Amino acid sequence: MGVNSHRVEDFSCHETSLRITTEAVMPPMEIHSVCLPPQQTTLQKLKLRLGEIFFPDDPLYRFKNQTLRKKLLLGLQFLFPIFQWGPQYSLRLFRSDIISGLTIASLAIPQGISYAKLANLPPIVGLYSSFVPPLIYSILGSSRHLGVGPVSIASLVMGSMLSEAVSPTEDQILYLKLAFTATFFAGVFQASLGLLRLGFVIDFLSKATLVGFMAGAAIIVSLQQLKGLLGIVHFTSKMQFVPVMSSVFNNRDEWSWQTIVIGFSFLVFLLTTRHISMKNPKLFWVSAAAPLTSVIISTLLVFCLKSKIHQVSIIGHLPKGLNPPSANMLYFNGSYLEVAIKTGIVTGILSLTEGIAVGRTFAALKNYQVDGNKEMMAIGFMNIAGSCSSCYVTTGSFSRSAVNYNAGAQTAVSNIVMASAVLVTLLFLMPLFYYTPNVILAAIIITAVIGLIDYQAAYQLWKVDKLDFLACLSSFFGVLFISVPLGLAIAVGVSVFKILLHVTRPNTVVMGNIPGTHIYQSLSRYREALRVPSFLILAVESPIYFANSTYLQERILRWVREEEEMIKANNGNALKCIILDMTAVTAIDTSGIELVCELRKIMEKRSLQLVLANPVGSVMEKLHQSKVLESFGLNGLYLTVGEAIADISAVWKSQP
């Protein structure tokens, strides 16, 4: 028949093995055979695969081809980034860092006190947490702009999860122990994610999920602050929308007009400064200084009017002095250990997500790289150290980092400066907070969390991807009405479901030729593309897995049926060959291989030829290993759709 060179004889080819159709009518066309990927042993493949999973960024590439001395130095710099920028540190950099450090300190002190209250912890713990962790981070962290300290989301989640198990007012000591223990486990969890290079776990909190989660959390936190803002004494410790709202309205007799007036005045003041800074980023210091200003003014106000306004609740006595050690307070056995571990993991993952995202954002602005896994270790060790020195969960805070960046921070020294300012406060200034009204903390918290409601991002999600929007909504309502961990779990579930749905119901596209080219494209998308008579070209746009092999079989058979009906209606050329374009079939499993066999058999019974075009490396390998290729034998496998059509048409013409 003269075309016996069309065969796919040698799958393990690595040289050019061209196959020329000798058909007279067609212009000579090269037919390329499909190659297997280079042979590898199972061990080599496993090594490569694990390398891709755990070391995609090839973190050790800097160490290649270096002397031992250089390698040691690089290793030191790798573990402690301070050795990287430390030697070049100059007075000029220090001047920038001292200004930004003092600026974030003015934000950190009121925020620390407020967030600790959000977590139902004594206010002083918030200040402790703004002292030790920033110092640790400045040695270990690789971001130059991260402002470290407690953050609203993690505080909220810790407060809500722990207070469901233990009352923070009735059993203060146990509650504090659980908080430190949760912090310890958060740190261990974070550090191990980094050490085991499992950083991709946090990728499963997609942006869509986070947008919904943050907005829900912000609303819950703001509503919770109505306690302070309205001066209510008896308030639920629950975090869901319904109990919080009923607490607000069932205790109307406890509302205090003095508190309300002070609270809302300062809230308006804080929101205005926030608005100013957002309109003009150069005026960042307006909103950065506002919380401390509010604290000072309101404290003075309450101090001066203390005889007249005793309805307004105040912070009261705060102990002076540095962080006391708390390693002895860690709680490693007993019935609450599970709660502590669970809280640790949830707050750990949330604070990690915020810290890494913030670090990456500012690194991108200044065009340097932040290594996710290293950051996780830094944040993890910072929390482990924190849990032994009376701190609760800390991470890179978005508000603090933004102020830090805008104030011109150059290195992690700004964190050291901030820690020093907090140190001075802890040692000498604590008595000044005696008369600070709690209502001002509520106003500060509301102002901080209101920015987490990103309705524009939600609208964008709706516009671009309805399923992403659904994930966003489910985390929003889940957090608002059910609980924080469940809301998050539901949202992650929706995100994963989306991936599975894409795999379960993949697209199949009928393709045609764009005349005068070798291009084959979707017929429904490119009107210029034309059907090739006697051929049905189908592109499968997904891996072929157990989850979709049944569907694909049904769908492909339906395409064939519809094609045949159309040909019948139009009196066209009978269908003779089906080409499966496998370019986008990026993986196949044993069920997928069975599908290919099955399809081949069904088509054979109907006297239709089934050929595969351009299977990717891993698919080719599995088809080969499972001996399916043998059943395909001659003319069953082509490098491109065009070559398949040319070659098969030539065979048909030579055998009339």
Added chain:
Amino acid sequence: MGVNSHRVEDFSCHETSLRITTEAVMPPMEIHSVCLPPQQTTLQKLKLRLGEIFFPDDPLYRFKNQTLRKKLLLGLQFLFPIFQWGPQYSLRLFRSDIISGLTIASLAIPQGISYAKLANLPPIVGLYSSFVPPLIYSILGSSRHLGVGPVSIASLVMGSMLSEAVSPTEDQILYLKLAFTATFFAGVFQASLGLLRLGFVIDFLSKATLVGFMAGAAIIVSLQQLKGLLGIVHFTSKMQFVPVMSSVFNNRDEWSWQTIVIGFSFLVFLLTTRHISMKNPKLFWVSAAAPLTSVIISTLLVFCLKSKIHQVSIIGHLPKGLNPPSANMLYFNGSYLEVAIKTGIVTGILSLTEGIAVGRTFAALKNYQVDGNKEMMAIGFMNIAGSCSSCYVTTGSFSRSAVNYNAGAQTAVSNIVMASAVLVTLLFLMPLFYYTPNVILAAIIITAVIGLIDYQAAYQLWKVDKLDFLACLSSFFGVLFISVPLGLAIAVGVSVFKILLHVTRPNTVVMGNIPGTHIYQSLSRYREALRVPSFLILAVESPIYFANSTYLQERILRWVREEEEMIKANNGNALKCIILDMTAVTAIDTSGIELVCELRKIMEKRSLQLVLANPVGSVMEKLHQSKVLESFGLNGLYLTVGEAIADISAVWKSQP
């Protein structure tokens, strides 16, 4: 510059809009613009999407363009397949069906009694279950070869799950009630999967999972039968390996040598007949008739020797008569309802998987189609009806269907014949089973389940797909050592994890040109492929999702870094342009879109151009909706890699 026609001006094109490069050096080359898919409203898209999810096979296509009368007839045939083959039923078909029906009846009677014991139910329930369900299936079912009745796996699972909650010996009535209730819920679950067209749920039990699960279940069942085979009286009701084995060896004093001799003799006999039939499928009747023969011989044996061998336990009295109604025994409130529902769902899904798989297997052999969703409804209604007539879970049994097929069954009438034979047995022959020894039932069960251990399939999994093998192993060991539902859950988890892993760590491939062609292929796979100077062509082989956008960013930047290092080492042409081949990027979400923007920005800062080649329809649509394409603007989007290279090179040459 003379190349202003290179622009992607009109994304909503549907006509041929060719763009000709007017560059003198290059031969004129057509540059095609990338089209958006046809405009659709959200509602249209939703409709299309839901259509693909729930009606991929377009089940109503037969009704198109038909008269109302014809439509009604087709509808009736659609709901009750008996109307499809009934009118053409002939004596010739009946002759085949009567032979096969009687053959499976001879298998069904001993199997029914044995499997009921496996589910800890009275043996008579097994016979009831071989009477009503086959009748219902013959009206509703669309498979012509399915032999309906109780099956080993579902019986085992029901027995194991229910006896963990209620003792089948101490609280017989409650146990029976729960079994009927579980059957009812299994039926409701199966029918609703079919009605709601959620049949793809069973696809998540991949073949790999099932191979492991079946093997584990078969071993557990066989070990459980040691109770009967060794004549042990006190035996655990647990289903895990460890308690079963300790039951066997801790009760060595209860071993009865008479039972052992009878048991192992018949076991050897049954296994031999099984072996004969497997070697020669024409001798299928040898293994089909063996169980009934064994029952008859062993019963006679015990009857004759009853004065000598009283250690051998016998079935004893069985009530005569038809299925009593059991709708009044369904249990819809109380503390065990949850167990019943859970058992119903697990046994429902398992029996469905077996039934559908068996139906499809034999349909494929005879080249007809079985509609999965319709089969689910048939099996579901059969179980609902069964639960009201003293039957427990039934489905299409593999062993029975194979015998049915080999005996030449033509239609579902063979099920009616079988049911009639069971009817005669129930009405008249029950007293004959009084002396049947329990040990023979154990031997029958072992022979039936031993075929479920498919070590060749497991070896094939190991050879072709290591992760599939892992899923297989986890379901095997999960069932053997933990519990049936947990083992299954773990295996499904592993399968889903595999899909996620593929998405989380997708392949990226560096491509080169095969000289003299427009083909671009992996450099590592095709040795003839050559790098294109100044270009880096990367193919991403997966959708770009939140779960991989961080990884892809790192990985792509690493490719660029490595490419630049290699160029430096070889003194090659400086890298100027990165082409992302998006052919295999079958979907994108908002995180993926952000990655594209981010990459574009990073490359711009490094004075590198980033262009996209051949985005698929849905990706193109999202890029368009999110306004990312605007940032790409001119020369950012090409239909093929070849056109991108031709066009960009032309621009470079025109602007030296």
